[in-house]
Amino acid sequence: MENKITTLFKIKYPIIQGGMVWCSGWRLVSAVSNAGGLGLLGAGSMYPDVLREHIQKTKQSTDKPFGVNVPLLYPDIDELMKIIVDENVKIVFTSAGNPKTWTKFLHDKNITVAHVISSSKFAKKCEDAGVDAVVAEGFEAGGHNGREETTTLALIPQVRRATSLPLIAAGGIATGNAMLAAITLGADGVQIGTRFALSAESSASEEFKKICCTLNEGDTMLCLKKISPTRMIKNNFYNRIEEAEARGANADELKEILGRARSKKGIFEGDMDEGELEIGQIASLVKEIIPVNKIINEIVSEFNETANNISAIRL
Amino acid sequence: MENKITTLFKIKYPIIQGGMVWCSGWRLVSAVSNAGGLGLLGAGSMYPDVLREHIQKTKQSTDKPFGVNVPLLYPDIDELMKIIVDENVKIVFTSAGNPKTWTKFLHDKNITVAHVISSSKFAKKCEDAGVDAVVAEGFEAGGHNGREETTTLALIPQVRRATSLPLIAAGGIATGNAMLAAITLGADGVQIGTRFALSAESSASEEFKKICCTLNEGDTMLCLKKISPTRMIKNNFYNRIEEAEARGANADELKEILGRARSKKGIFEGDMDEGELEIGQIASLVKEIIPVNKIINEIVSEFNETANNISAIRL
Numbered sequence: 024m025e026n027k028i029t030t031l032f033k034i035k036y037p038i039i040q041g042g043m044v045w046c047s048g049w050r051l052v053s054a055v056s057n058a059g060g061l062g063l064l065g066a067g068s069m070y071p072d073v074l075r076e077h078i079q080k081t082k083q084s085t086d087k088p089f090g091v092n093v094p095l096l097y098p099d100i101d102e103l104m105k106i107i108v109d110e111n112v113k114i115v116f117t118s119a120g121n122p123k124t125w126t127k128f129l130h131d132k133n134i135t136v137a138h139v140i141s142s143s144k145f146a147k148k149c150e151d152a153g154v155d156a157v158v159a160e161g162f163e164a165g166g167h168n169g170r171e172e173t174t175t176l177a178l179i180p181q182v183r184r185a186t187s188l189p190l191i192a193a194g195g196i197a198t199g200n201a202m203l204a205a206i207t208l209g210a211d212g213v214q215i216g217t218r219f220a221l222s223a224e225s226s227a228s229e230e231f232k233k234i235c236c237t238l239n240e241g242d243t244m245l246c247l248k249k250i251s252p253t254r255m256i257k258n259n260f261y262n263r264i265e266e267a268e269a270r271g272a273n274a275d276e277l278k279e280i281l282g283r284a285r286s287k288k289g290i291f292e293g294d295m296d297e298g299e300l301e302i303g304q305i306a307s308l309v310k311e312i313i314p315v316n317k318i319i320n321e322i323v324s325e326f327n328e329t330a331n332n333i334s335a336i337r338l
Numbered sequence: 339m340e341n342k343i344t345t346l347f348k349i350k351y352p353i354i355q356g357g358m359v360w361c362s363g364w365r366l367v368s369a370v371s372n373a374g375g376l377g378l379l380g381a382g383s384m385y386p387d388v389l390r391e392h393i394q395k396t397k398q399s400t401d402k403p404f405g406v407n408v409p410l411l412y413p414d415i416d417e418l419m420k421i422i423v424d425e426n427v428k429i430v431f432t433s434a435g436n437p438k439t440w441t442k443f444l445h446d447k448n449i450t451v452a453h454v455i456s457s458s459k460f461a462k463k464c465e466d467a468g469v470d471a472v473v474a475e476g477f478e479a480g481g482h483n484g485r486e487e488t489t490t491l492a493l494i495p496q497v498r499r500a501t502s503l504p505l506i507a508a509g510g511i512a513t514g515n516a517m518l519a520a521i522t523l524g525a526d527g528v529q530i531g532t533r534f535a536l537s538a539e540s541s542a543s544e545e546f547k548k549i550c551c552t553l554n555e556g557d558t559m560l561c562l563k564k565i566s567p568t569r570m571i572k573n574n575f576y577n578r579i580e581e582a583e584a585r586g587a588n589a590d591e592l593k594e595i596l597g598r599a600r601s602k603k604g605i606f607e608g609d610m611d612e613g614e615l616e617i618g619q620i621a622s623l624v625k626e627i628i629p630v631n632k633i634i635n636e637i638v639s640e641f642n643e644t645a646n647n648i649s650a651i652r653l
Contacts, residue, residue, distance in 0.1 A: 024653050036653055142555045162477065163489040171556030174478040174489040176510040176519065177619040181555060184623075195491040199653075204491065204519035206651065207644055240457045240496060241486030249584075269564075271586025304492040308499075323653045329522055334649030336521065338339050338351055338514075338638045 027189035028212035031135060031156060032114060033088050035059030036323065037212025038202070039158070039191055040219045042092020042116060043166065044068035044301070045290040048226040049077045051219060053084035054315035062089045063116055068287065071102045078110040088114060090135075094167075095120025108132045119167060122152035139193070141169020141178070143185035150186055157186065158214050161194030165217055165303035166286075168245055168252045176208065183209030197305040199325025203333070215322075217303035223314040230293030231300060238307045247281070249274045256300035260285065342504035343527035346450060346471060347429060348403050350374030351638065352527025353517070354473070354506055355630075357407020357431060358481065359383035359616070360605035361535040361542045364392045368399035369539040369630035378431055382409045383602065386417045393425040403429060405450075409482075410435025423447045434482060437467035454508070456484020456493070458500035465501055472501065473529050476509030480532055480618035481601075483560055483567045491523065498524030512620040514640025518648070530637075532618035538629040545608030546615060553622045562596070564589045571615035575600065 028037035040047065040055040042063030052062030064081065066074050074091070081089050091112055096119050097103055104125065107115060115129055118139035129136050130153065137156040138149045149157050159182040161175030162168060173181075175194040182190055192210035196202055197218040205213050220227055221235050238256065246264050247253045249272075255261055263280055272280075281299070289298015343352035355362065355370040357378030367377030379396065381389050389406070396404050406427055411434050412418055419440065422430060430444055433454035444451050445468065452471040453464045464472050474497040476490030477483060488496075490509040497505055507525035511517055512533040520528050535542055536550050553571065561579050562568045564587075570576055578595055587595075596614070604613015 024651060144554070161489065161491070163492050169556075172559065173555045173619055174476065174491065174510055176476070176489065176491045176516060177478050177623070178555070180513065180515060181623060195489055198495065200495060200523055201491060203648070204522040207519040207522055207648060208515055239459070240488045240493065241484075244487065269586060271584060304488055308492070308496060327652045330648060330651055333518070333522060333645060336339060336645055337642045 026211050028156065028191065031189055032061050032090075034061050036319065037191075038319065038322065039063065039116075039212060039214040041193065041214045041216030042066065042090070043216050043220055044286055046220040046225045046227045047092070049080035049084060050224040051222065051226065051315065052077075052081050052089050054222070054224040055219065055319070056081075056085045056087035056089045058316045058319040060319060061114070063092045063114075064089070066091050066103055067094045067097065068291075071099055071106055074103060075106050075110060078106070078112060082110075090114030090116055092116040092118065093125075094118050095124060104128065107134070116158065118158075122149050122154050126152045126154050137191065140182070142171050142173060143178075143181045146182045146186040146188065150188060154188070156189035156191060157182065158191040158193050159210075160214070162245065163254075163304040164194035165220070165243070165254050165306070166301035168254055170248075170252060172245070172252075175205070179205060179208040179210050195303065195305045197308055199322040199327070200329050201305075202322060203326050203329050217306050218309060218318055219315065220302060221306065221309045221312055222318055223312055227290050228293030230295055231290050231298075232312050234295050234300070235302050235306045236310050236312065238302075240304070240307050242307060243302060243304055247277060250277055250281070253299070253301065254303065256302060258298070258300055259296040260289070260299060341526050343471065343506060346504055347376050347405075349376045351634065352506075353634065353637065354378065354431075354527060354529040355534045356508065356529045356531030357381065357405070358531050358535050359601055361540045362407070363541040364395035364399060365539040366534060366537065366541065366630065367392075367396050367404050369537070370534065370634070371396075371400045371402035371404045373631045373634040375634060376429070377404045378429075379404070379406045381406050381418055382412065383606070386414055386421055389418060390421045390425060393421070393427060397425075405429030405431055407431040407433065408440075409433050410439060419443065422449070431473065433473075437464050437469050441467045441469050452506065455497070457486050457488060458493075458496045461497045461501040461503065465503060469503070471504035471506060472497065473506040473508050474525075475529070477560065478569075478619040479509035480535070480558065480569050480621070481616035483569055485563070485567060487560070487567075490520070494520060494523040494525050510618065510620045512623055514637040514642070515644050516620075517637060518641050518644050532621050533624060533633055534630065535617060536621065536624045536627055537633055538627055542605050543608030545610055546605050546613075547627050549610055549615070550617050550621045551625050551627065553617075555619070555622050557622060558617060558619055562592060565592055565596070568614070568616065569618065571617060573613070573615055574611040575604070575614060
């Protein structure tokens with residue numbers, strides 16, 4: 024398969040690995056890129072020096088394209104961007120901010136830019152900002168999430184109508200069938216988070232990966248809507264948030280309960296009770312932790328097998 | 339196309355029209371059945387005598403199969419079921435209740451039974467109850483909705499794994515592409531609500547249909563979670579609910595704000611400020627009110643065209 028996404032990023036499969044906090048270090052990124060996808064370092068959970076180290080280690084581990092995901096609200100963003108340029112990174116995915124702010128700077132350094140959005144209104148803003156591709160992410164995605172609560176199934180066709188930019192679907196995609204469904208809806212490729220967060224090469228703690236493999240439907244929930252909507256597992260910490268929200272707690276009180284470094288405590292350090300356990304709805308479909316190349320092989324075979332079956336179906 | 343769903347209901351296309359309150363009278367139902375889908379009367383908004391009249395008028399308007407959707411929490415349910423049997427209705431879709439309660443009764447009268455669910459846990463319960471098909475409905479659907487908030491994209495593959503029963507996907511499906519995506523995910527057919535609620539033959543008020551054609555992404559929201567999660571348009575009434583929920587109002591207070599007959603006031607009587615305007619997320623994709631046969635033709639051509647395109651794609 025060759026299309027807008029494989030051509031833009033010079034990759035074999037239009038499969039992007041979401042750059043997730045506490046999961047997406049050099050091991051995951053190089054494994055995905057070596058298997059024919061596009062690995063993205065998750066700069067959101069890295070101090071600048073840590074990011075530099077991970078970029079260098081990724082370059083030592085793969086000669087394939089890879090990128091960095093940068094949440095634009097990152098406090099030391101200037102330093103981060105400087106490192107990205109210094110280290111000759113060629114692909115940046117930006118999220119959580121205005122695509123206008125950094126796209127020109129990055130383009131001037133010959134860096135390809137994709138931006139993550141949750142509505143087609145922002146697809147137009149991405150066009151105006153000159154980004155090279157958009158990631159449209161639905162309500163079912165883990166972690167930070169759009170306020171519109173539009174699901175991937177509803178979002179992709181609308182972003183497709185709004186823009187001709189290369190379109191990457193995200194949220195709820197963990198299998199070859201879901202990837203084919205996304206392409207059917209008009210996407211050119213997919214960004215997969217949860218499934219790779221739960222791979223052998225993910226830097227998430229074993230405790231986190233293990234608990235994710237036991238989830239049922241309904242075991243994650245979008246909460247913290249008065250601060251920034253976030254999907255997480257319903258654990259003790261979530262229950263406290265949920266109780267506070269039900270009685271009408273305001274943003275300040277919620278911030279106090281949230282405190283600092285909760286996602287690190289949960290995902291990276293393995294505190295399953297008091298950590299913020301960000302993961303997507305589709306985690307309940309994942310039942311074992313396997314290496315990235317096996318995940319990608321499974322996705323590719325399922326995609327092709329289902330495409331074969333579909334090719335015989337007409338109404 | 340012949341499959342489990344077309345065979346079970348003896349219809350041409352595996353397209354079910356959701357039995358929606360205030361939208362699904364005999365005009366809509368007979369139009370859908372005449373066009374090769376399966377029309378369902380929405381008994382949830384009909385007094386028993388009204389249902390009887392609509393069944394009789396449907397029978398006069400089509401010789402094709404049609405059915406009735408019955409919310410099992412309906413207060414006069416015994417009377418409703420008696421009318422369904424008296425009038426020789428052959429297909430019943432049940433929702434909002436335990437599938438065990440009525441399935442045997444209906445089967446004894448030779449009636450085919452489908453049940454609406456929002457999680458794969460309930461798929462097993464449907465199997466145990468002996469229902470003939472399940473409708474798995476995701477978070478993006480309009481009106482009353484599951485507590486798990488699982489989206490259609492995440493739900494369908496999990497229900498598919500949980501049961502071999504004929505599977506109808508619902509929530510966020512308004513186009514041939516989305517129908518093909520649902521089949522890709524493992525569904526045998528689709529239930530379409532919003533698109534048919536916004537057809538020429540729908541009994542919803544012109545005011546309601548018109549406002550739905552102006553919606554953008556994020557203009558519907560799931561609320562009333564302390565009573566029964568319901569997706570509706572953000573209008574004045576919604577704003578009052580939202581304000582009350584944000585300050586922690588309990589179920590009793592919400593019920594008082596809700597009052598009675600709000601969905602009738604909005605959808606049927608056309609009060610766009612104070613009515614409860616139930617509609618799915620995918621309404622923002624619908625921009626004009628057209629007749630049912632044109633809708634079904636569009637869905638079928640798009641499905642076939644995209645299936646043609648997909649049939650050439652392999653990873």
